[in-house]
Every structure is written in structure tokens, then in C-alpha cells.
Amino acid sequence: MNEASIRxxxxxxxxxxxxxxxxxxxxPDANLREALDIDSFDxxxxxxxxxxxxxxEIPESDYxxxxxxxxxxxxxxxx
Amino acid sequence: MAEFRMxxxxxxxxxxxxxxxxxxxxxxVKRGDIIAIVGTEKADIEVExxxxxxxxxxxxxxxxxxxxxAPLAFIEVAGEAVPARMPEAVAAEEAAPAMPPVEAPAPxxxxxxxxxxxxxxxxxxxxxxxxxxxxxxxxxxxxxAIERHDVEQAAAAKSAIQAAAAPAGEGVSGMRxxxxxxMARSNREIPHYYLATQIDMAGALRWLEQSNLQRSMEKRVxxxxxxxxAVARALVEVPELNGYWVDDQLKRSSDIHLGVAxxxxxxxxxxxxxxxxxxxxxxxxxxxxxxxxxxxRAGRLRSSDITDSTITVTNxxxxxxxxxxxxxxxxQVALVGFGKIVERPWAVQGMLGVRPVLTATxxxxxxxxxxxxxxxxxxxxxxxLQKPEAL
Numbered sequence: 291m292n293e294a295s296i297r298x299x300x301x302x303x304x305x306x307x308x309x310x311x312x313x314x315x316x317x318p319d320a321n322l323r324e325a326l327d328i329d330s331f332d333x334x335x336x337x338x339x340x341x342x343x344x345x346x347e348i349p350e351s352d353y354x355x356x357x358x359x360x361x362x363x364x365x366x367x368x369x
Numbered sequence: 370m371a372e373f374r375m376x377x378x379x380x381x382x383x384x385x386x387x388x389x390x391x392x393x394x395x396x397x398v399k400r401g402d403i404i405a406i407v408g409t410e411k412a413d414i415e416v417e418x419x420x421x422x423x424x425x426x427x428x429x430x431x432x433x434x435x436x437x438x439a440p441l442a443f444i445e446v447a448g449e450a451v452p453a454r455m456p457e458a459v460a461a462e463e464a465a466p467a468m469p470p471v472e473a474p475a476p477x478x479x480x481x482x483x484x485x486x487x488x489x490x491x492x493x494x495x496x497x498x499x500x501x502x503x504x505x506x507x508x509x510x511x512x513x514a515i516e517r518h519d520v521e522q523a524a525a526a527k528s529a530i531q532a533a534a535a536p537a538g539e540g541v542s543g544m545r546x547x548x549x550x551x552m553a554r555s556n557r558e559i560p561h562y563y564l565a566t567q568i569d570m571a572g573a574l575r576w577l578e579q580s581n582l583q584r585s586m587e588k589r590v591x592x593x594x595x596x597x598x599a600v601a602r603a604l605v606e607v608p609e610l611n612g613y614w615v616d617d618q619l620k621r622s623s624d625i626h627l628g629v630a631x632x633x634x635x636x637x638x639x640x641x642x643x644x645x646x647x648x649x650x651x652x653x654x655x656x657x658x659x660x661x662x663x664x665x666r667a668g669r670l671r672s673s674d675i676t677d678s679t680i681t682v683t684n685x686x687x688x689x690x691x692x693x694x695x696x697x698x699x700x701q702v703a704l705v706g707f708g709k710i711v712e713r714p715w716a717v718q719g720m721l722g723v724r725p726v727l728t729a730t731x732x733x734x735x736x737x738x739x740x741x742x743x744x745x746x747x748x749x750x751x752x753x754l755q756k757p758e759a760l
Binding site (some may be wrong): 308310323327329330334335338341347348349350351359 | 662686
């Protein structure tokens with residue numbers, strides 16, 4: 291799992307949730323949920339999508355570490 | 370012979386458009402089957418039939434706009450004698466000029482010739498209405514056929530881009546008009562009173578996180594489901610908040626059907642119901658919440674989803690809102706609002722600590738209840754959330 295495959299998995303997971311999202315225009319430190327306008331239900335679906343694509347289990351206690359796109363990519367790289 | 374009529378799919382709906390028939394004369398149907406799609410100002414709704422039997426005649430034609438209550442079809446109810454002559458459908462015949470005949474079911478798809486787009490009739494109609502170029506839509510149906518949800522997804526993406534680019538104040542959508550009508554009626558007719566309470570959520574969130582450790586990611590329960598369960602249980606204790614104000618009196622509902630406000634990415638909101646919420650486990654409520662949010666956002670709500678709510682619950686915590694002062698959806702008599710769970714200094718038995726705190730509000734109809742009962746409801750809600758394992 292490298293950064294490119296993670297970014298692809300993020301884009302694929304978001305396609306059905308925020309189809310208009312343009313990930314290239316989201317700053318690495320921007321709040322992901324605010325930038326994409328997704329609620330807690332969509333966020334859970336997003337994480338489920340990442341889980342199914344990357345096989346990474348994300349415990350609920352780690353949600354707070356996944357605020358920005360940069361946080362998320364780094365978190366998944368470390369898994 | 371039973372009449373299948375144009376349903377009332379909202380407090381202010383007077384007319385609806387028959388978008389599509391899912392049945393044809395001679396088809397057998399059973400209670401709960403979705404036999405038609407009806408368009409309202411807010412959305413297209415899948416309409417269920419309340420009889421079990423055989424479709425004898427389709428009166429209304431796709432595209433016809435008809436008043437609520439107008440006969441759309443005749444259903445020969447199972448076990449009933451068949452009349453020699455079909456009843457006349459005066460209301461429907463008066464309602465609109467002649468329309469094209471009801472379309473036969475679409476034939477099986479042949480391989481797609483180059484340059485030709487395969488799409489269902491409904492997808493084509495919707496694409497035309499929404500100004501979507503089907504040639505640019507990726508179909509997900511059989512053989513790559515474009516279906517309604519493909520068009521809706523394309524429209525959602527398009528409108529989001531347009532919304533970002535358009536100046537504010539331009540145009541009013543049907544969705545906005547429907548919300549405006551219901552909310553104006555509410556403020557005109559309902560003497561609201563408001564109560565709020567702050568609830569220590571530390572124990573409930575800790576318990577939920579621990580319980581979720583035993584679940585797969587797909588089965589995790591969100592705090593929102595726990596709040597719905599607590600509302601349903603509190604309504605058992607204060608049933609006057611659960612029902613309708615009709616004919617100048619409160620008509621309590623013996624069932625607790627929670628209307629859950631679901632925002633749409635294209636703007637506006639729908640309030641589908643979770644039926645008999647008090648009788649469902651937390652896991653069942655989460656499954657139902659997942660189901661109705663998914664179907665709402667996919668434009669696949671059924672008539673029973675939006676006509677049965679006995680109270681509304683709205684949660685704006687995801688938007689950072691701390692306190693919600695809601696407007697009751699008539700003829701309901703109450704609305705429960707939840708804000709964001711925020712860390713606050715919290716004193717317990719003389720000890721000061723930091724706790725996650727939720728502000729819960731109640732907007733209630735003063736004709737139906739008074740502040741005392743409203744206060745008892747919020748107190749019950751708070752008490753229930755201190756013992757989440759008992760929910």
C-alpha cells in the first residue's frame with residue numbers, strides 16, 4: 291500500500307458519497323468532513339469503503355486522528 | 370373493487386404527478402408492493418398498494434398531474450366478486466387532457482449500437498427534466514443501461530457545481546416551495562413553546578464505543594441511533610408528544626414512528642419515518658437509519674416512509690450547531706432537536722470535570738401539551754441516556 295493507492299482508494303470511496311468532490315482542490319490540512327460536507331453517516335460509509343478497498347480496520351477511537359486528508363493518508367500509510 | 374388513489378404525501382400536497390406504473394392490468398399485487406411512482410414538489414416517491422389482488426385497470430397515465438384522492442387504478446381485491454362492468458373514474462378523466470397510452474414494459478436490452486445510449490424510460494424522462502446529457506452518464510444497469518439513480522447522481526454532481534457557481538437568491542426549487550409551505554403553515558397555526566436541556570453524554574458514548582468494539586465496521590452503531598432509541602423510549606413515558614393535532618384536538622398515536630430529518634446534497638431535506646422505533650433494538654434502529662438515509666439520498670422513498678411520522682427528530686450536530694430550535698411539522702405536535710456533542714466543564718457532586726455534553730431541545734405545540742409535560746420528556750430523555758445499556 292503506497293500513497294498513490296491510498297489516494298485512489300479515498301477517491302473511489304468518496305465517489306458514491308460526494309460525487310462532486312474534487313480531491314485535488316482540497317488542501318492537505320483542510321477539515322475533510324467540512325470540505326466535503328459529509329455527515330457522520332457518510333463518514334462511516336466512507337471509512338467502510340476504505341476498509342473494503344484497503345483491508346484496514348479503523349477503530350472508532352481513531353476517528354479523531356482522521357481530521358484532514360493529510361492525517362488520513364498518513365494514518366493509512368502507517369497501517 | 371378497490372380504488373388505488375393519488376396519495377397525500379405531505380401536509381401541503383394537493384396534487385401529484387404519476388411518473389411511472391410498475392404494474393400492468395392483470396398483474397397480481399399484494400399489500401405493500403410498490404406499484405407506482407408519484408412525483409411531488411420534493412421528490413419522486415414509490416407508492417405502495419394497500420390491497421392484495423389483481424390490477425384490473427390503470428386509469429391514470431404517466432405524466433398526468435392529479436389531485437390527491439383521484440383514482441389512479443382499480444384493484445380487484447382477492448376474494449371479492451368481479452363486477453360485470455368497471456366503475457367509472459370521473460375525477461381522473463376530468464383532471465387532464467388525453468395523454469399517450471400507458472407504456473408497455475420495456476423490452477429486453479439488445480447490444481448497444483455505437484453512438485446509441487441505452488437508458489430506461491424513467492431515466493430518459495428524468496434526464497430531460499434535469500437537463501442531463503445521457504451521453505455523458507455512466508450506466509450501472511444491465512448491459513450498462515442508464516437507470517434513474519445514474520441520472521440522479523449525475524444531476525447531483527451538476528447541481529453542486531452550479532450551486533457553488535451561482536449567486537444566491539436565484540430561483541426557488543419545488544423542494545424549497547414545499548418546505549416553505551409546510552413551515553409557514555406551522556408558524557401560522559402552531560403556538561410553539563421551546564425547552565432545552567444539557568445532557569452529560571460521557572457514559573453513553575463510552576458504552577457505545579465499547580459495544581462497537583464487538584461489531585464489524587459495517588455494523589457499527591452511530592450515536593444518532595442511540596439518541597433515536599432514547600427519544601422513542603421517552604415518548605412511551607410522555608405519549609402526549611407523539612401524535613397529531615387534528616380537528617382541534619390531540620390525537621395520540623399508539624405507534625411511535627420517528628420522522629428523521631435527512632438533508633440532501635442537492636439542497637433541502639426529507640423526513641422519512643422509522644416505524645415502531647420503541648420496539649426496535651439499537652442494532653435494528655441503526656439498520657433502519659442506514660436504510661432510510663440511503664434510500665432518501667438515492668430518491669427511493671416509499672409513500673409509507675413519508676406519511677407515517679408521529680414526531681420529528683432533527684440532528685444538526687454534524688454541522689457544528691449546538692442548539693436546535695425546530696419548527697414542528699404539522700399536524701405533528703412536537704419536534705426534538707439535537708446539537709453537537711461538545712466538551713464542557715461539568716460539576717458532579719462538587720467535583721468539576723470536562724464532559725461531552727449534548728443540548729437536546731423540544732419544540733412542542735402548546736395546544737397539545739404544556740411545559741410541564743415537555744420538561745418531563747426531556748428529563749426522561751436525559752435519564753435514559755445515563756443508562757444506555759438499558760435502552
